[in-house]
Amino acid sequence: xxxxxxxxxxxxxxxxxxxxxxxxxxxxxxxxxxxxxxxxxxxxxxxxxxxxxxxxxxxxxxxxxxxxxxxxxxxxxxxxxxxxxxxxxxxxxxxxxxxxxxxxxxxxxxxxxxxxxxxxxxxxxxxxxxxxxxxxxxxxxxxxxxxxxxxxxxxxxxxxxxxxxxxxxxxxxxxxxxxxxxxxxxxxxxxxxxxxxxxxxxxxxxxxxxxxxxxxxxxxxxxxxxxxxxxxxxxxxxxxxxxxxxxxxxxxxxxxxxxxxxxxxxxxxxxx
Amino acid sequence: xxxxxxxxxxxxxxxxxxxxxxxxxxxxxxxxxxxxxxxxxxxxxxxxxxxxxxxxxxxxxxxxxxxxxxxxxxxxxxxxxxxxxxxxxxxxxxxxxxxxxxxxxxxxxxxxxxxxxxxxxxxxxxxxxxxxxxxxxxxxxxxxxxxxxxxxxxxxxxxxxxxxxxxxxxxxxxxxxxxxxxxxxxx
Numbered sequence: 179x180x181x182x183x184x185x186x187x188x189x190x191x192x193x194x195x196x197x198x199x200x201x202x203x204x205x206x207x208x209x210x211x212x213x214x215x216x217x218x219x220x221x222x223x224x225x226x227x228x229x230x231x232x233x234x235x236x237x238x239x240x241x242x243x244x245x246x247x248x249x250x251x252x253x254x255x256x257x258x259x260x261x262x263x264x265x266x267x268x269x270x271x272x273x274x275x276x277x278x279x280x281x282x283x284x285x286x287x288x289x290x291x292x293x294x295x296x297x298x299x300x301x302x303x304x305x306x307x308x309x310x311x312x313x314x315x316x317x318x319x320x321x322x323x324x325x326x327x328x329x330x331x332x333x334x335x336x337x338x339x340x341x342x343x344x345x346x347x348x349x350x351x352x353x354x355x356x357x358x359x360x361x362x363x364x365x366x367x368x369x370x371x372x373x374x375x376x377x378x379x380x381x382x383x384x385x386x387x388x389x390x391x392x393x394x395x396x397x398x399x400x401x402x403x404x405x406x407x408x409x410x411x412x413x414x415x416x417x418x419x420x421x422x423x424x425x426x427x428x429x430x431x432x433x434x435x436x437x438x439x440x441x442x443x444x445x446x447x448x449x450x
Numbered sequence: 451x452x453x454x455x456x457x458x459x460x461x462x463x464x465x466x467x468x469x470x471x472x473x474x475x476x477x478x479x480x481x482x483x484x485x486x487x488x489x490x491x492x493x494x495x496x497x498x499x500x501x502x503x504x505x506x507x508x509x510x511x512x513x514x515x516x517x518x519x520x521x522x523x524x525x526x527x528x529x530x531x532x533x534x535x536x537x538x539x540x541x542x543x544x545x546x547x548x549x550x551x552x553x554x555x556x557x558x559x560x561x562x563x564x565x566x567x568x569x570x571x572x573x574x575x576x577x578x579x580x581x582x583x584x585x586x587x588x589x590x591x592x593x594x595x596x597x598x599x600x601x602x603x604x605x606x607x608x609x610x611x612x613x614x615x616x617x618x619x620x621x622x623x624x625x626x627x628x629x630x631x632x633x634x635x636x637x
Contacts, residue, residue, distance in 0.1 A: 332555065335554075336589075337554075337555070339552070339553060339554035339555075340552040340553070343551075343552045343553040343554065344552045374550055374551060374552045374558065376505075376506040376509050376510050376548070376560065377508075377509040378486070378502040378503070378505040378506035378509070379487060379488075379502060379506050379560070380488065380506075380550065380558065380560055382558050382594070384555075406622060413502070415487050416487060416488040416489065416621065416622075417622035418596060418619065418620065418621045418622075419619075419620055420613060420617035420618070420619055420620070421617055421618050422617055422618075423616065423617075426620065429620050433622055433623065433624035434622050434623065435622075436618045436619065437618070437619055438489060438620075439489060439490065439598065440598055440599050441596050441597065441598050441619065441621065442597060442602065442612070442619050443594050443595070443596055443613065443617075444594070444595050444602065444605045444606070444611060444612065444613075445592070445594050445595075445610060445611065445612075445614070446582060446591075446593040446609055446610050447609060447611050449609060
């Protein structure tokens with residue numbers, strides 16, 4: 179039944195113009211891609227050992243303001259009575275808040291990209307691992323990466339929307355450079371992680387994954403630590419995630435604690 | 451045990467973010483003893499930070515507010531008050547809940563609260579059901595909530611359960627953000 183719902187979503191989205199910012203690439207015909215695979219609703223949170231974490235794009239600084247689109251907060255229309263009432267009350271904190279100035283607090287440029295590591299391959303070429311956040315994310319590459327680590331497929335449009343509306347998305351790309359030639363090789367996505375947040379108190383890390391052939395190098399650890407550091411810098415104190423049994427130790431080493439103070443995560447299950 | 455809904459005062463429920471009066475919301479957080487922080491921090495029992503609350507509400511995908519007709523004992527005002535329709539600006543904020551999301555795959559529910567005097571009347575359940583309704587209407591079915599021991603009963607009664615995939619809930623518990631980062635992170 180869930181599959182049927184997703185099937186209908188894809189058909190619907192073909193009719194309406196999907197907002198493709200330059201950052202998300204969507205296929206022409208999403209139907210064939212999405213409907214051919216079984217769909218699971220509960221896989222977003224899985225932090226499985228094969229998927230290490232690499233924050234890729236810290237999305238909160240999208241200059242086009244596109245990520246704001248899905249935020250339901252409207253400018254509070256201070257009603258006539260409210261404005262009079264606020265004028266009378268002494269320590270009133272009621273104020274008309276311009277969304278622009280509010281977002282201005284967060285609109286720091288978060289496009290961040292640097293070379294994490296470099297190594298020389300046996301064939302002489304130099305391979306760079308590039309960490310990047312707040313930059314472009316090709317949703318096809320992400321889907322491919324999810325396939326490599328063995329995750330069930332999710333509808334591409336939903337994946338794209340989720341990435342676009344995540345508070346932070348960080349990625350790792352590998353780039354091969356042959357010394358002596360001017361041009362750099364193609365960038366290949368080898369890791370990603372994203373976090374959703376209310377921008378103030380809580381954040382949850384989802385979808386952490388690293389290409390299996392690049393695992394075991396400490397890349398995943400660096401990724402998670404970057405996300406954590408960026409979140410803590412913004413004073414977001416509650417960072418949570420839902421880890422598979424095999425990766426609990428991995429996260430414990432990074433400073434996470436299982437069921438701290440008896441807090442457990444619960445999930446909604448519709449009763450039909 | 452729930453008292454019948456008939457004995458509840460008149461309520462309205464709203465998901466309109468502009469109905470959220472941050473001043474009154476701050477008072478509600480205080481009345482329910484919620485600071486916004488999940489884990490106990492040093493200097494606990496701190497009131498919710500109004501600036502952060504404003505940001506959190508602005509960036510929550512769904513907000514639900516419940517207003518109740520204020521009980522005015524003085525007879526002069528009571529008649530007029532009963533005649534006026536209950537709206538978000540003349541009602542008293544008695545319940546709240548919010549959810550953050552990536553707007554497509556997952557959502558997390560936070561800060562569901564009802565003032566102590568009106569608990570066990572089904573208001574919390576109403577808030578939660580409304581949150582779920584809005585989320586599922588946007589095709590988001592992966593809805594999570596972090597619950598301590600007491601909240602687990604409440605969420606369990608509203609259709610929440612342990613993770614089917616048996617994942618472990620983990621939270622970051624190292625130094626709080628107040629401490630300077632002493633270069634403990636690589637790079």
